[in-house]
Amino acid sequence: MRNTAMNMVHKLAARDERVLYIGSDPGAGTLRAMSKEFPKRHLIEGISEAHIIGMSAGLAMEGFVPYVNTIATFLTRRCYEQVAVDLCLHNLPVRLIANGGGLVYAPLGPTHQAIEDIAIMRALPNMTVICPCDADEAARMMEQTLDWKGPIYIRLGKGGDAIVSKAEHGFEIGKAILMRSSGDVLMVTTGIMLQRALAAADLLAAQGIRAGILHMHTVKPLDTAALLQAIRGTRLLVTLEEHVPSGGLGSAVAEALIDKLGSGLPAMLRLSLPDRFMHNYGSQDSLLKKHGLSASAIATSIEHALAASHTPSPQLHST
């Protein structure tokens, strides 16, 4: 996914002279081909994220579209005030390409694990937050970033994630994709939780439980209309995210439902990482499994939630 997104920056740069790549201190050879073809638009500016965001703001004020790239934690925590003031307050078209969203850097510990990035980015007015699920979707997403007004935070996965997105679904920023029609359960996913949701849905189907999947690649702006449509007739709404429980996808979905439905809210299960820093290493996959976000654990959690729910199916309307 990362290589695809990077290569898309090069591709966009070939098409549009406004496009810049700005890295802090990325891996050797990052976008080498672009650096040869467009050396003046391939900028490596050092481990100085606060400065890089401000500099990107200045460039965007002059009509450039900078794609700023470094590790997710450093692109969010380190320079939060610059992102808030220089990018969001000025509403500038800077794209933040965050390597290693979630637990991608699991072995490197909590300084490198971006587990609250969605929350802090979506809290900012004017910010758009996108979490593609695989490389193909990342490519389609990048195509849409060129002319989007305002800043975008792009949370990238590890790379090599199974391709589950489909070209026929297309990609539009802010438009969720219904991957499976709603059934007893609706799972709402973002990023690479889609793959796990698909596998969990298969496991549930084997138990006679029909599970729909709504892929919310854009967490902000949230596609509330698609959400309200998809929850019709479901008994349980489940959100899945590689993120702490505060402020991420689950929060966004709950907020939208409260705002739109008020009373008569659906039964809801929010599956996420716990509200604590991870002091385990291993791999992204092993940590997700440890915290109940493997496909089988997701399916089990859903089965338990359905069993615990003795209430009749709520009447859900998208009014």
Add this chain to the structure above:
Amino acid sequence: MVRVLYDDVLRIDPSNPRDPNRDRAILSKGHGCLALYALLADRGFFPLSELDGFCGSDSILGGHPEYGMVPGVEASTGALGHGLSIGVGLALAARMRERSYRTFVLLGDGEINEGSVWEAAMGAAKHGLDNLVAMIDYNKLQSYGPTDYVLPLEPLADKWRSFGFAVQEVNGHDVGALRTVLKQVPAVAGKPTAIICHTVKGKGLPAAESNADWHHKNKLTDSELDAIRVAVGDF
């Protein structure tokens, strides 16, 4: 400093405030916005009557300047340590676009406690941005007290020099000297310029001069108001 910059140095036209070739100026120490507002109004960017609404709920003039709200303001500032990085971006864009405008960033001395300023300084030097000028209002006093007490800056000129800037020092109250220095930028071709302006905080008002207690003062006694009127009358 703001007076000389806006009246004598900047190539700006209030009738064409978005002219792509205009000089850019950022008041990175955004809390100094009253001086900026007065100059912008005087230059005709907005009516003088707007000054009376300062900080009012419907005013365009807040306690820190906002881009998009105040004609002539290039960037919203107020959070310290942002302006020089934005200035680096503007100056780099000028080079990439082959435009001749210059970028001036006015920083406070307390502001340059911020590490981001020095990140920006390294970036400016890396790119050899001789179309960028950092002006430091060196009044040696920040919110709590003397800069030497809070976080010593000396040797300040050497710091900027070692970060790759051509450095000029000037009496910030000497209009002629300031004008001369500002009209000679870049001080050295191929290098960004830092102009350290030695100033006295509250200059011209005896009760305020170098008085940290005056810094955030917003309630004035009648006698203090009289003293201000006398001091202003002297100009």
